[in-house]
Each structure stands twice: as C-alpha cells, then as structure tokens.
Amino acid sequence: MDGLMFDTERISVPCWRAIGRKYGIDMEDSFFDTIFGMNNAKIKEIFLQTYGADFPYDAFHDEKKAMQLAIYHEKGAPAEPGLQECLDYARQEGIRCAVASSSAEETVRLLLHKAGLESYFCHIQSGDAMAHSKPAPDIFLAVCRALGIRPERALVLEDSGNGLKAAAAAHIPSIWVPDLVRVEPAVAATAWHTCQTLADVPPLIQNLPVWKESAN
Structure with a gap:
C-alpha cells in the first residue's frame, strides 16, 4: 500500500527524520530502503541493531x-x-483485490476511507497481524488462503524490494511499480514485469485471463 497505492513515503520519511532528530539519530536514505515494506516488529529489530539495544524504539x-x-x-x-484506473479495471473484470500491507490495519483502513476506496477490496491483511514480516512470504500466502486461491493464480503489485522478495518466496508472480525505494537490480529482476505507474497494469494483464478466472 505505502508507495504503491498512496504516496505515503513522502509523508513518513520527514516524520521519521523529525522524530529521529529529537532522539539524536540521523537516518540515511539507504536506511529507509532497508525498512520500507516491513512491519513494525521487524523495523524495531533493525532499529535496535542499528542504534543500540537500549534505543527507546517504542x-x-x-x-x-x-x-x-x-x-x-x-x-x-x-x-x-x-x-x-487500476481499481476500476479490476472491478469491471471481476478481479478480486486485497491489500497486503506491512502497515497497521488502523492506518490501512484510514487511508482507504479517506480516499473512498474501501469498497474495492475484499480483504485486508495487515503487517501487525503477521508473525513474520516481508520479505517472508507469510502475508501474501495469508491473503491467498483468505481468498481461496493458489499462489500461482494470484498477482502481487509491489514497489519495495522486501515486497518483491516476499512475492518470489511465495511463488506469486509480481509486477514492480517503482517509487522512492531503491531496489537492487537482482531483486527487481524477480518481478514478472515492470510498470512505471499503476495505469500501465490493466493493458498489460487484459489479455491474460488467469487472474480473472481466479475470481470465479
């Protein structure tokens, strides 16, 4: 969701940095590349590894x-x-959509509500409900179970390297939609295709019926 559906990273990074200055830490751009796409438990683990076990992360x-x-x-x-455009196409073609976000469910639902997009999604899987964060495949596999579909008949749209790794580990084809997060070329290469914006997704998949069939 973050960086894929909503431009949250341009909001969250200044927040991270503003509070970081208060706590005496300076976060480089490369640090955000590491943590984006992870849930809070995993981010906490990385913070404590980076800034010391006594850092007051909570x-x-x-x-x-x-x-x-x-x-x-x-x-x-x-x-x-x-x-x-992407969501309208999915609704028109009977493609079920779910959110698999490392963000807390409270945040996911708030952003969907503010944007008026709640009705487009049949399931929300949040990172705070998962024991293992992306890049582990757990969150995507949980969505597949909830929707009753096999992983190979799902499709993941991702902007982060951790998300692409999770999709690959789940054996789900993915489309990479680049945003602020830098992704290593080897990780980007795991994506089935790259689209510069979400508007490029419908023309790409309109002749590939596998995802429409999975809705039936």
Whole structure:
C-alpha cells in the first residue's frame, strides 16, 4: 500500500527524520530502503541493531506514528498515479483485490476511507497481524488462503524490494511499480514485469485471463 497505492513515503520519511532528530539519530536514505515494506516488529529489530539495544524504539515509534496519523486524519495521502484506473479495471473484470500491507490495519483502513476506496477490496491483511514480516512470504500466502486461491493464480503489485522478495518466496508472480525505494537490480529482476505507474497494469494483464478466472 505505502508507495504503491498512496504516496505515503513522502509523508513518513520527514516524520521519521523529525522524530529521529529529537532522539539524536540521523537516518540515511539507504536506511529507509532497508525498512520500507516491513512491519513494525521487524523495523524495531533493525532499529535496535542499528542504534543500540537500549534505543527507546517504542516511545520513538509512538511519536512518529502520532505525527503521521495526524496528517492522514487531516488530509489523507495522495493516491499514486493510475490507482483509480487500476481499481476500476479490476472491478469491471471481476478481479478480486486485497491489500497486503506491512502497515497497521488502523492506518490501512484510514487511508482507504479517506480516499473512498474501501469498497474495492475484499480483504485486508495487515503487517501487525503477521508473525513474520516481508520479505517472508507469510502475508501474501495469508491473503491467498483468505481468498481461496493458489499462489500461482494470484498477482502481487509491489514497489519495495522486501515486497518483491516476499512475492518470489511465495511463488506469486509480481509486477514492480517503482517509487522512492531503491531496489537492487537482482531483486527487481524477480518481478514478472515492470510498470512505471499503476495505469500501465490493466493493458498489460487484459489479455491474460488467469487472474480473472481466479475470481470465479
């Protein structure tokens, strides 16, 4: 969801950095490339490895989350280009859509509500409900179980390297839609295809009926 459906990373990065300065840490761009796509438990693990076991991550995260949610409550987050077209195409063709996001369910539902897109999704799988974060395949496999489809008949859209790794580990074909997060070429190569925006997805899959059939 973050960076794929909504341009949240341009909101979250300044929040991370603002609270980070308060706690005396400076986060490089490469650090965000590492953590984006992971759930909070995994991010905490990386923070403690990077900044020391005594770093007060929980308090830090609570302040960052409050700052970010205040922005979302006020004005939501900008939709990524092509999101509406992609969802309209899926609805028209009977393709079921689910959200598999490392963000907390509270955040996912808030952003969908603010954008008026809740009705497009038949299932939401949030990262805070998963024991193992992306790049583990668990969250995508959980969605497949919830929808009653085999992984090879699903399709993952991702912007992060951790998400692409998770899709590959789940043996689900993926489409990479690049955003702010830098992805290593070897990881990007695991994607079935690359689309520059979500608007490019419908023309790509319209002649591939496997995902439409999986809705029946």
